[in-house]
Amino acid sequence: MVVDGTTLATNRMYAGWAELRDGYAKSLAAAGGHPAASAAQVRLLWWLFVLPAAAAARGSRAGLAGYLAGVAGRVVAARRTGGRSWPDAAAHPVSVGLLGYLTALSWWRRRRGTATWKGRPVTAAPPRRGPRAGS
Secondary structure (H helix, E strand, C coil), rough: CCCCCCCCCCCCCCCCCCHHHHHHHHHHHHCCCCHHHHHCCCCCCCCEEEEEHHHHCCCCHHHHHHHHHHHHHHHHHHHCHHHHCCCCCCCCHHHHHHHHHHHHHHHHHHHCCCCCECCECCCCCCCCCCCCCCC
C-alpha cells in the first residue's frame, strides 16, 4: 500500500550526484529482487515514459499525448506531496533513463561486490535461484 506521509516527516535523501548514485546503486538490485524483474520494471517505465517522449520529439501526436500524460502525473504528485513540479515533471523521461542506468549499475556492483554507502562496503546475499528447499 502507498500512503502519503508528507505531513508526518520530511527528509533530504542526497546532497549530490555521487551520493544519489551510490545510494540508489546500493539498493535498486534488492528492490527488483532478481535481474529479470528489474529489467522488466525498467522496460515498462521506458515504454510508458521514454518512448512517448521520443515519439513526441519526432512529431507524433500520440507520443505528445503520452508524454503530457506522464508530465501531468508528475505535476499532480508533486503538488499533492509538496514536491517541486518544474522542471522535474518535464524531465521525467530523463529521470526514467537515469533510473535504468542506476538499476543496471546496482546489479553490476552487487555481482562484483563493489557496492558502497558512505564509504563502507555494502554486502548482500546473491539473488535466489528457484524455490528454497523445504518451501
